[in-house]
Amino acid sequence: MMEHRKNPRIKASFKLLIYRKGVPVLTGRMVNVSSGGLYLRAPDNGLEINQRVEVEFQYPDAGPMERCRVPAIVVHKESSGLGLEAEDGHSRVAFSDMVSRLKKEDRLTLLPLWQFC
Structure with a gap:
């Protein structure tokens, strides 16, 4: 089956933190990212379709803070x-910047960049 996506995906593998109403609720590992969104591997977590969340990540070439x-x-x-x-x-803009930085670094798979407490 052929996929018809607006934005090409770039493979990535590093940790993300997901917030719901300002509270961290989930850690996961990004599988891929595009300028329109991302897919993350995470355990079943109680989040539902159409729910608003916040995604926290670190750019590949950024410092720890x-x-x-x-x-x-x-x-x-x-x-x-x-x-x-x-x-x-x-x-x-943030997701597009992630894609650009991944392409610039010419690294399609990243190691974990930080650990959560």
Whole structure:
């Protein structure tokens, strides 16, 4: 089956933190990212389709204190992960910047960048 996506995906593998109403609720591992969203592998977590969340991540070439948190919407849910869509222009810019940095670094798979407490 042929996929018809607006934005090409780039493989990535590093940890994300998901917030709901400002409270961290989930850690997961990004599988891929595009300028329109991302997919993360995470255990079943109680989040539902159309729920608004915030995604916190660190850019691949950033220092340990340089994190980005942007709004997203849960658009796909499986027992093993979630598809998140950029909720606004700020999110799209952040995801696009992630894609650009990954391409620039010429690294399609990243090691974990930080550990959560």
